Amino acid sequence: MQSSLDDLEPIASDDVATQPGLGEGAPSPEAKRVFIKTFGCQMNVYDSERMSEALAAQGYVETSEASEADLAILNTCHIREKAAEKVYSDLGRLRDIKRDRAKGGKETFIAVAGCVAQAEGDEIVRRAPAVDLVVGPQSYHRLPELLSRLRGGEKALVETAFPDEDKFDALPDRRPAKAASAFLTVQEGCDKFCTFCVVPYTRGMEFSRPVAALMDEARRLVDRGVRDITLLGQNVNGYHGEGTDGEAKSLAALIRELASIGGLQRIRYMTSHPRDMSDDLIAAHAHEEKLMPYLHLPFQAGSDRILAAMNRKHTAAEYLRLIARIREARPDIALSTDIIVGFPGETDQDFEDTLALVKEVGFAHAFSFKYSPRPGTPASTMDGQVPEDVKRERLDRLQTLIEECLARFNGASVGKTLPVLFEKAGRREGQLVGRSPYLQLVHADADPALVGSIVNVDIRSAGSNSLSGVICG
Ligand code: 5AD
Ligand code: SF4
Numbered sequence: 149m150q151s152s153l154d155d156l157e158p159i160a161s162d163d164v165a166t167q168p169g170l171g172e173g174a175p176s177p178e179a180k181r182v183f184i185k186t187f188g189c190q191m192n193v194y195d196s197e198r199m200s201e202a203l204a205a206q207g208y209v210e211t212s213e214a215s216e217a218d219l220a221i222l223n224t225c226h227i228r229e230k231a232a233e234k235v236y237s238d239l240g241r242l243r244d245i246k247r248d249r250a251k252g253g254k255e256t257f258i259a260v261a262g263c264v265a266q267a268e269g270d271e272i273v274r275r276a277p278a279v280d281l282v283v284g285p286q287s288y289h290r291l292p293e294l295l296s297r298l299r300g301g302e303k304a305l306v307e308t309a310f311p312d313e314d315k316f317d318a319l320p321d322r323r324p325a326k327a328a329s330a331f332l333t334v335q336e337g338c339d340k341f342c343t344f345c346v347v348p349y350t351r352g353m354e355f356s357r358p359v360a361a362l363m364d365e366a367r368r369l370v371d372r373g374v375r376d377i378t379l380l381g382q383n384v385n386g387y388h389g390e391g392t393d394g395e396a397k398s399l400a401a402l403i404r405e406l407a408s409i410g411g412l413q414r415i416r417y418m419t420s421h422p423r424d425m426s427d428d429l430i431a432a433h434a435h436e437e438k439l440m441p442y443l444h445l446p447f448q449a450g451s452d453r454i455l456a457a458m459n460r461k462h463t464a465a466e467y468l469r470l471i472a473r474i475r476e477a478r479p480d481i482a483l484s485t486d487i488i489v490g491f492p493g494e495t496d497q498d499f500e501d502t503l504a505l506v507k508e509v510g511f512a513h514a515f516s517f518k519y520s521p522r523p524g525t526p527a528s529t530m531d532g533q534v535p536e537d538v539k540r541e542r543l544d545r546l547q548t549l550i551e552e553c554l555a556r557f558n559g560a561s562v563g564k565t566l567p568v569l570f571e572k573a574g575r576r577e578g579q580l581v582g583r584s585p586y587l588q589l590v591h592a593d594a595d596p597a598l599v600g601s602i603v604n605v606d607i608r609s610a611g612s613n614s615l616s617g618v619i620c621g
């Protein structure tokens with residue numbers, strides 16, 4: 149999966165009182181508490197939310213304090229070495245908490261979920277014996293059962309098989325929404341096998357959820373106040389879920405169906421592969437009003453030689469032609485991307501090609517990474533591994549260029565009126581924060597009652613990460 153919330157805070161516990169079966173007000177002192185820390189991509193954010201729901205049905209409430217937790221879950225990311233290693237340092241801290249709590253007679257279970265769990269399995273328990281449970285991304289619906297086995301005295305459970313049953317069917321219903329926007333995983337896994345990427349190994353082959361299940365989940369989210377849904381998948385535009393007529397449906401068809409849900413106002417999707425940007429999806433950007441003018445479309449590198457070595461299945465020119473077609477359909481579309489520097493064999497000229505492509509497209513947003521060799525992937529054993537200092541220097545240059553692109557894109561919004569979906573209170577008293585159609589953060593002074601509404605805002609100033617404006621009178 150692409151991009152890129154590198155170190156999320158634990159999911160806040162501010163919705164504790166809204167969980168099923170807990171009634172109003174603060175949780176009872178005897179309630180079991182779960183701490184969840186989420187690493188990596190939006191799909192992990194979604195999974196953490198669903199794990200929390202599965203546990204809420206068992207009487208768990210969330211806490212943002214690991215030291216209070218009866219159950220601590222690290223929902224992990226394996227995409228780059230740094231993210232994976234961070235898990236082990238966090239496990240060291242959790243081990244100390246577990247020991248301290250044990251002195252006070254309190255039991256603590258430590259669980260590792262997500263892609264490190266899937267990739268490293270038993271190895272985690274060997275390296276970090278305080279871990280009680282390792283659960284892969286396809287098995288977290290089994291958490292309640294696994295926890296009762298731990299309570300029954302079983303130790304060091306590792307559940308990383310790809311089970312026959314569909315976890316989505318086995319999970320409890322979505323709980324009331326925390327916000328006006330929500331993620332909805334529609335597709336998982338990836339068959340593209342880019343040579344640098346662990347996803348095909350950790351998340352498995354492509355799987356698309358059926359349209360009916362997604363319509364159902366989307367309707368429930370909308371009933372509970374969600375207005376903006378981002379459809380998630382590691383290769384989301386490869387979506388081919390079963391329709392109600394038994395035929396496979398494209399992502400464009402799914403978007404059209406979702407757009408028929410009255411209260412749903414905005415639809416987005418991520419992450420896409422250039423090879424799967426079909427004509428009907430491009431056309432949807434022209435015709436489907438609820439589909440927001442924002443597209444995250446990684447190109448990874450600007451040199452055809454490197455793209456071939458990455459097994460990306462497209463050239464730089466093909467990517468540019470695709471962008472031109474998308475812009476023809478939706479001229480104001482905001483484009484976002486992922487880029488890797490220092491892939492094995494990348495020369496200075498290859499890197500210059502990457503910079504040139506960034507300049508040519510003019511991205512509204514981009515995530516950039518130093519290549520990180522991942523065990524078991526073909527690129528990790530390729531000749532021509534690039535030294536760390538060269539990667540660092542290239543990343544710095546690329547990020548400077550990206551900053552300029554963002555400033556230009558945001559700057560061009562000043563003087564415009566943008567419809568903003570307000571999501572929550574801002575840091576300053578009286579201020580709300582929302583999103584423009586282009587996914588820009590927008591701050592404006594506004595009545596808190598406007599959270600969940602789309603309001604026109606005159607944009608007055610732009611920073612590198614957000615816009616500020618005044619509500620239209
Ligand atoms: N090294 C660096 N970046 C990577 N990505 C995926 N695998 C690696 C790796 N081994 C990046 C890609 C992908 C994003 C989610 O993470 O750019 O699109
Ligand atoms: Fe990884 Fe490539 Fe699949 Fe994206 S398309 S998840 S980078 S293998």
